[in-house]
Amino acid sequence: MESLMGVHPGELQWIDFFTSHEGLHLLYEQAQTRRVPRQEGWYDLSTHFPWIGMRTADPRGAHAEFFRGIRNPIAVKIGPGMGAGKLQETIEVLHPDDEPGRLTLIHRFGADSIARFLPPLIEAARATGKTVLWCCDPMHGNTHATADGTKTRNFEEILSEIDQAFDIHAACGNRLGRHPHRGDWGRRDGVPGRARGCAKRT
Secondary structure, three states: OOOOOOOOOOOOOOOOOOOEEEEEOHHHHOEEEEEEEOOOOEEEOOEEEEEEEEHHHOOOOHHHHHHHOOOOOEEEOOOOOOOOOHHHHHHHHHHOOOOOOOEEEOOOOOOOOHHHHHHHHHHHHHHHOOOOEEEEOOOHEEEEOOOOOEEEOOOOOOOOOOOHHHHHHOOOHOOEEEEEEOOOOEEEEEEEEOOOOOOOOO
């Protein structure tokens, strides 16, 4: 017996894929939130990995309250407006049990700003004693508008922010993974550097 697509059922294979989006519209997210079999707590079933955007990243706001109550792995976008104190409060609200993989911090500063803003936030997160995952969004901080208002981005700036992110994290003692372009651990020209503002680890 063949399926409608001409493929025998025994030949079908399952493909695992995962989705992520900003949990901006809380009424939509709440409507998709359920208890699931064989799991404790509530899950936002609109996506596997919801995140809080910079516009709603208030640790005392409604979005943090909703995200605090779901069991999904979650993320928060952080940018130049996220000070050290606010970041620490956000981590305490969303990540009280220090559950591995629970909280990801997605930083987006732009190539011209990442070296100034990221190191103190890394140190602030470390000071909480909680383990977080770090992710670089090199797109949204490097947006420019053309004369007619069209949004565009410069590839060199995108690549620069990624390069700097690896260097800064490595200098601050974070191991992000193998650099896809240089093949090292955040070193430039084979010489380890230390980003300005990072406390030297002992």
